[in-house]
Amino acid sequence: xxITLKVWRQKNQQDPGHFETYQLDNVNEDMxxxxxxxxxxxxxxxxxxxxxxxxxxxxxxxxxxxxMYINGRPHGPLKGTTTCQLHMRHFKDGDTIVVEPWRAAxxxxxxxxxxxxxxxxxxxxxxxxxxxNTGSAPDxxxxxxxxxxxxxxxxxxxCIGCGACVAACKNSSAMLFVSAKIAQLALLPQGQPxxxxxxxxxxxxxxxxxxxxxxxxxxxxxxxxxxxxxTFIAKANSEYLKAMLAADLPE
Amino acid sequence: MELDAKIPxxxxxxxxxxxxxxxxxxxPANKRxxxxxxxxxxxxxxxxAASLAELGYHVKVFCFQDSPRRAHSxxxxxxINAAKNYQNDGDSVFRLFYDTxxxxxxxxxxxxxxxxxxxxxxxxxxxxxxxxxxxxxxGGLLANRSFGGVQVQRTFYAAGQTGQQLLLGAxxxxxxxxxxxxxxxFARHEMLDLVLIDGKARGIIARNLxxxxxxRHAGHAVLLASxxxxxxxxxxxxxxxxxxxASWKAxxxxxxxxxxxxxxxxxxxxxxxxxxxxxxxxxxxxxxxDGRVWVPKKKDDPRKPTEIxxxxxxxxxxxRYPAFGNLVPRxxxxxxxxxxxxxxxxxxxxxxxxxLDFRSAMHRYGQAEAHxxxxxxxxxxxxxxxxxxxxxxxxxxxxxxxxxxxGENPYETPMRIYPAVHYTMxxxxxxxxxxxxxxxxxxxxxxxxxxxxxxRLGASALMxxxxxxxxxxxxxxxxxxxxxxxxxxxSTDHPAFAQAERExxxxxxxxxxxxxxxxxxxxxxxxxxxxWDKCGMARNARGLQEAISEIQALREExxxxxxxxxxxxxxxxxxxKAGRVADFLELAELICIDALHRNESCGGHFRExxxxxxxxxxxxDEHFAYVAAWEYQDGKxxxxxxxxxxxxxxxxxxxxxx
Numbered sequence: 072x073x074i075t076l077k078v079w080r081q082k083n084q085q086d087p088g089h090f091e092t093y094q095l096d097n098v099n100e101d102m103x104x105x106x107x108x109x110x111x112x113x114x115x116x117x118x119x120x121x122x123x124x125x126x127x128x129x130x131x132x133x134x135x136x137x138x139m140y141i142n143g144r145p146h147g148p149l150k151g152t153t154t155c156q157l158h159m160r161h162f163k164d165g166d167t168i169v170v171e172p173w174r175a176a177x178x179x180x181x182x183x184x185x186x187x188x189x190x191x192x193x194x195x196x197x198x199x200x201x202x203x204n205t206g207s208a209p210d211x212x213x214x215x216x217x218x219x220x221x222x223x224x225x226x227x228x229x230c231i232g233c234g235a236c237v238a239a240c241k242n243s244s245a246m247l248f249v250s251a252k253i254a255q256l257a258l259l260p261q262g263q264p265x266x267x268x269x270x271x272x273x274x275x276x277x278x279x280x281x282x283x284x285x286x287x288x289x290x291x292x293x294x295x296x297x298x299x300x301x302t303f304i305a306k307a308n309s310e311y312l313k314a315m316l317a318a319d320l321p322e
Numbered sequence: 323m324e325l326d327a328k329i330p331x332x333x334x335x336x337x338x339x340x341x342x343x344x345x346x347x348x349x350p351a352n353k354r355x356x357x358x359x360x361x362x363x364x365x366x367x368x369x370x371a372a373s374l375a376e377l378g379y380h381v382k383v384f385c386f387q388d389s390p391r392r393a394h395s396x397x398x399x400x401x402i403n404a405a406k407n408y409q410n411d412g413d414s415v416f417r418l419f420y421d422t423x424x425x426x427x428x429x430x431x432x433x434x435x436x437x438x439x440x441x442x443x444x445x446x447x448x449x450x451x452x453x454x455x456x457x458x459x460x461g462g463l464l465a466n467r468s469f470g471g472v473q474v475q476r477t478f479y480a481a482g483q484t485g486q487q488l489l490l491g492a493x494x495x496x497x498x499x500x501x502x503x504x505x506x507x508f509a510r511h512e513m514l515d516l517v518l519i520d521g522k523a524r525g526i527i528a529r530n531l532x533x534x535x536x537x538r539h540a541g542h543a544v545l546l547a548s549x550x551x552x553x554x555x556x557x558x559x560x561x562x563x564x565x566x567x568a569s570w571k572a573x574x575x576x577x578x579x580x581x582x583x584x585x586x587x588x589x590x591x592x593x594x595x596x597x598x599x600x601x602x603x604x605x606x607x608x609x610x611x612d613g614r615v616w617v618p619k620k621k622d623d624p625r626k627p628t629e630i631x632x633x634x635x636x637x638x639x640x641x642r643y644p645a646f647g648n649l650v651p652r653x654x655x656x657x658x659x660x661x662x663x664x665x666x667x668x669x670x671x672x673x674x675x676x677x678l679d680f681r682s683a684m685h686r687y688g689q690a691e692a693h694x695x696x697x698x699x700x701x702x703x704x705x706x707x708x709x710x711x712x713x714x715x716x717x718x719x720x721x722x723x724x725x726x727x728x729g730e731n732p733y734e735t736p737m738r739i740y741p742a743v744h745y746t747m748x749x750x751x752x753x754x755x756x757x758x759x760x761x762x763x764x765x766x767x768x769x770x771x772x773x774x775x776x777x778r779l780g781a782s783a784l785m786x787x788x789x790x791x792x793x794x795x796x797x798x799x800x801x802x803x804x805x806x807x808x809x810x811x812x813s814t815d816h817p818a819f820a821q822a823e824r825e826x827x828x829x830x831x832x833x834x835x836x837x838x839x840x841x842x843x844x845x846x847x848x849x850x851x852x853x854w855d856k857c858g859m860a861r862n863a864r865g866l867q868e869a870i871s872e873i874q875a876l877r878e879e880x881x882x883x884x885x886x887x888x889x890x891x892x893x894x895x896x897x898x899k900a901g902r903v904a905d906f907l908e909l910a911e912l913i914c915i916d917a918l919h920r921n922e923s924c925g926g927h928f929r930e931x932x933x934x935x936x937x938x939x940x941x942x943d944e945h946f947a948y949v950a951a952w953e954y955q956d957g958k959x960x961x962x963x964x965x966x967x968x969x970x971x972x973x974x975x976x977x978x979x980x
Contacts, residue, residue, distance in 0.1 A: 192391070211446045
């Protein structure tokens with residue numbers, strides 16, 4: 072296959088950035104998208120040019136580090152697929168592919184396609200946990216969890232924290248990411264003691280980081296590589312409302 | 323130096339209890355004044371950071387990824403073992419211990435392995451409390467499944483994403499401590515050297531990968547939880563960034579490296595498809611609960627797998643190992659697949675693959691479902707469709723991953739699989755307290771050598787990582803830090819820090835200044851090929867000797883002809899890779915030296931000269947029942963230190979899964 076790549080190049084956060092066009096011959100359809108970038112970088116290095124910086128690690132769709140915005144879609148055209156699991160057989164010979172970094176004020180560009188997603192870690196620090204010290208837990212089977220709830224909690228916990236939801240959203244909202252964690256822990260009996268403070272604190276931190284508000288368009292759900300459903304946002308909104316209303320009242 | 327594993331006295335089942343009862347403690351007031359540096363944020367690192375911070379220590383933790391949540395533990399699929407005996411099938415701490423010792427082909431330390439089995443149940447309790455959504459039965463209690471080398475069901479799981487769920491649990495526990503001010507996280511930082519002051523580990527030199535700055539970080543103790551070195555083979559199931567640099571720098575500063583030749587080749591991975599391939603993808607061992615491994619009985623059979631009738635298939639694992647069948651340990655399964663492919667029975671375009679077939683399981687589950695749903699005379703199609711639903715529930719994400727990578731639908735046609743490098747049992751030598759031969763330097767999780775002998779059983783890596791971090795280091799580190807309560811905050815102005823930083827800078831400058839013709843990946847690929855061909859699933863003395871000289875030549879060429887673009891003062895992934903590959907080029911030689919010296923076959927280390935008449939690994943307990951701990955000399959020579967393995971409870975026999 073012959074592929075034309077238009078890639079966003081930006082030296083650092085201050086640099087305004089621009090597109091560069093590259094021609095690649097002999098792209099194999101069994102290559103992953105990132106392996107095609109390996110081939111591009113190999114070529115650039117041999118030509119004495121600066122290779123394209125991009126984030127990636129596990130290359131099996133689970134670490135959440137890869138993050139390219141491909142032809143206007145986070146992680147490219149394939150549903151439920153991260154960039155590292157996208158293969159060239161889904162493109163045609165002669166295609167032109169445009170590759171950009173995630174674009175969001177809360178995800179500043181570090182270099183080329185690499186962005187800073189540390190805001191997600193700070194949201195987790197605000198409440199994405201259960202406060203239990205090592206060694207103090209009861210036997211795991213002491214508290215049964217209904218299978219339906221456990222499965223739903225797992226579906227929410229499958230989020231890989233890649234940020235595609237933010238990149239897909241016209242408001243750069245992080246609600247899908249935040250709601251997945253809120254929902255996971257609200258569904259489990261272990262998450263009950265901190266249920267209210269968790270949702271309030273995580274949402275407050277999300278706003279502080281500069282993510283936009285959710286307007287229920289649903290592009291996050293459409294683009295999420297783990298197909299996290301937008302119903303978790305509804306769940307988080309309901310959790311938020313309940314927590315707000317009950318915030319000052321003893322139970 | 324005499325290696326003292328510091329194994330507590332007493333009966334095996336009393337050792338850990340006795341240790342905990344008598345180990346020295348550090349008071350809460352003193353803990354607040356002590357700092358611990360942790361390198362790596364996988365299961366071992368994140369759990370250690372969380373549990374030490376909960377105790378009151380101040381922790382600084384480092385990872386090269388953009389977030390600690392991305393460490394490669396996240397990719398572990400199948401499950402985590404624990405001796406809960408929730409299934410009433412005869413499991414116990416002793417059985418988990420025994421299975422692990424036997425699975426490791428009698429090359430691990432009894433006391434460590436017993437302790438691992440003892441704390442395994444606590445891990446499950448704690449992870450459930452942290453909100454890890456394990457798979458459950460309809461009654462709300464935890465579900466289990468089987469893994470290789472085992473005849474009970476003791477594996478806890480969360481679909482095919484158990485590592486992800488456990489890591490996010492440990493990560494969230496750590497993030498809670500970040501919020502409390504007890505842990506500082508340094509993401510996009512890479513440890514490039516260990517700093518010793520008066521012979522004790524006192525800190526690290528880390529490179530800020532965004533700015534390129536070298537930073538000095540001090541602590542009263544340093545914990546490495548930096549994972550394994552499988553990427554020395556270039557192609558492996560490890561993440562692209564997984565590397566040996568932290569362990570290797572520690573090794574060069576005096577930490578012995580133990581059993582480096584014990585590397586694990588996992589039997590069920592998606593086969594290589596081309597030269598551009600950057601990594602290999604594992605298909606979880608849990609699939610062997612339901613998948614049957616086979617090749618055609620006829621060589622070069624041109625038919626599609628679905629067209630080959632039952633009687634013309636060779637289910638070679640079931641044939642050779644009837645007692646364990648498809649669930650033999652990884653080393654055994656891998657070698658059996660290689661044997662069939664080498665003999666000309668392999669399948670797929672490269673002929674280097676075997677089938678993993680779920681049709682029998684779909685049929686079995688489908689029949690049970692039909693019965694449950696009260697369908698009186700189900701058709702064959704109905705049964706298969708019902709069966710597919712059950713398979714989808716159990717392994718859906720793995721089947722999807724397979725289809726995305728290969729373009730084939732594994733619900734309709736068997737998967738094609740082949741062994742690939744997956745895990746490294748070898749690593750930094752540690753004593754019972756997880757301390758290396760450098761005082762104050764600990765190694766946790768995959769980067770130590772301690773628990774898996776010559777072969778790790780499936781679902782035991784997650785167990786070990788969390789055992790080390792949550793339940794072992796919080797006790798053992800106190801025994802060292804109790805002597806440090808009068809040591810003031812370590813100053814990074816100490817000349818040892820300046821010296822180490824200078825050496826790191828010199829090495830980076832050297833890498834940048836070669837400006838040769840070949841890329842870093844070129845050398846890495848080349849190294850991987852040498853290792854896979856001559857130090858992979860089967861090894862022999864001649865091949866290993868050749869490998870050693872080829873590695874030396876390649877290393878020399880690397881330093882003359884590598885090209886690292888860009889500069890050292892900004893984000894430069896090629897420079898990061900170059901440093902890691904330079905270390906792999908050194909480690910690779912030691913792996914081959916170790917493999918060459920170990921004149922026996924055991925676990926993942928299969929020397930062709932030493933095998934039984936039916937092709938099984940032939941151990942030599944008389945001469946090799948020891949841990950080989952190598953001391954770094956000058957990069958050409960290594961001194962061998964032996965820690966004899968004493969088996970007081972289990973008596974080594976030829977491992978049989980027949």
